[in-house]
Amino acid sequence: MTAVGQKYGTELEPVEVVDAELVDTAAPGSGEVAVPDPAAAVLAALEADAHDHLNRIRPKKTRDGYARDWQVWKEFHGWLAERTGTPLPLSAVTVGTFVAFVTYLDQVVQAPPNTIERRITGVTSEARSRGHAVPKEATEAARRALKPLKLDESRRKRGRGKAAAIAPADLRKMAEAPRERPPSPTARRRAVLRVPELARLRDQALNSLKLAVAGRNEEMSLLDDAHIQVADEGLKVHVPSVKGRPPRDVPVTYGEHRATCPVRCWTAWQEAKLTAGADPGGPAFLPVDQWGHLGAARLSPDGVGRALARCAQYAGLTGRRITGHSARRGLVTTGIKKGKRVDKLRRQGGWSANSPVFWEYVDEGAMFEDAPTEGIGF
Template sequence: MTVTEDLVGDVPLPATAAPDGGTAAPSEREELIARWAERHGLDAARRLAEAEDLTDAVARRITPANTTDTYAKAWRTWERFTAAQGLPPLEGSRGALVAYVAWLLREGQARGGGYAPSSAGTILAGTVVGLRRRGVTVGRDDQAEARRGLEGLAVELVKAGERRGRGQAAGATVGGLYAVVRACPDTLAGARDRALVLTGFHYAARAQDPAGLLAGDVAVRPQGLVVSILTGKTKHSVREAKIPFARDPEVCPVLAWNTYRERLADEAEPRWSEPAAPAFVGIDRWGRVTGGMVPDSVTRAVKRISERAGVPVAWTGHSLRVGLATTARARGKDAVAIADQGGWARHSRSMAGYFQRVDGWGDNASACLT
């Protein structure tokens, strides 16, 4: 029995490179372990292999689910493209990538039709990551060429009168918050809805933020709430957003949170009030808790809540985040304070885009000329 065979019997080997990266294919892994054994001996090689397993497990644990899903979707799309075009999946040449973006725009969706340019760009980026994690060299110039092709084809779509994608989400407004609160029923689900929207608005929530919160992540203080939110798409950190009491109790996020938690403690099993339980739970039509909310269920809930309230344009999972930025800017809040509250970088382009919705009218070169 070879050294490698001896070790392989004790160390589990992944069958393929995982979609979220970080693990080697079996043959590569065996070669690596064999080199370690020759250099350091069997015991050290085993410990090094176990450390590799731990590293892979940590990477999977800290990678956001939506990022992993994006990479997995991108790779499945690439596999559909290469199969349809008769191309090898483990080649990322300039021509293949340019043909890929053209295909994405033309017919890339599994259900038929082309993707919006922004979605195609996200899929391209995820595909490049997938290729590199599988050992394929994708040159920067080749990727840049595909980007230029995508941008040029997107312009051609606009010239042809095609508009794809939903555009920017409608921002939640203070008036909309009042409408939402008044439309919520006097039930546990209604209390959850009020707390979800009012707190989410005040810390500029993405859909994944309330879905990722635990009850213990929301601390009640004399001044209001401190919400500890895991943030960052690639580099993770925890930001603590402070939410003070509102002047009007009807739309106060602190009171809404306290009411929701009190009703949850009274009407649901005690385990749902534990600090390690999800902060926001799903509730069925009979008022029974079904488990913690996930990003998709938060997005659906926000849309349903806004439609029930009759807001002019239904909200999406991003509307609370847009709403905090635009409302705070309109009220004269400092850009740095807004960035800190919502977890944006202080020179964030996306935040600046939200500001433009407000500044584009008040600070407009064509205003008051006639």
């Protein structure tokens, strides 16, 4: 162990220093061969040791958060590539890409300003830890682009409060909503937004199946075609494990309405997806761009949540906070009102027996069952 390693109580790995200017001694007119500087070896070892040490002492929650920020950075690059036709390297952290990242988080993801600010910090840290240069002016430009957003009251309210439950009736409104949406009076672009048919079929299948299995965004993103088997009674769905939670196998029966029946919506999307060129046995849900082109990579967890929120917006379901958890809450509250067994609802969504969130949903669904004011003479 070197003296530096003894001081810090850690073993420094030997560092091989290669001088790019070494000259072949046999070449005519060559000078002396450069001798590696021992100090350079120690400095390089200190740099590597410091990087590892700082990463080890960083709280796990912070490490996980920065890793998630980097995943969102990847999703932004995928979104950008779909619209420009040119994929950019993840190392390209410039004024242009970082300001576009802020705009993407604000207008596409509709993230609150404090989340955007955290994403900027996380991406900057992760990029530098991976050896990518992040110019100071790029970070400063991103924060300048964020500054007016932080002053907007409607943006600051994003993400506040609990997710509202959605019911099958809400899904029908989403499925039957107009596929054309005029621009808002304050929009910069005055073009009419049209939902491609392929995206409409994907969203119907995604949203109805999400409610049926009480799926988390991450679970729906990880679903493959092989996880969804068609049976006489409906579908057998293997929901994969996420974040250490156990996987689960759940039944999904036929629905009463074609537009929201998870079985018929899934088969219609599957047929359309394969016709569009998707690989059989690949991801269950794929991105679809504004021109109706099918993507190759699986739909991201954020994409799953945005699909539900966007459909709710098109259907006019305003005034409620529709998020990825709305389907999970909705299955329990609706199931309790319809007299479904609590244990089966819990297993369908993969909640633990003592989950306080699950029992909160149960209480919400049973709120008016034998209510204290019922039948007392009012």
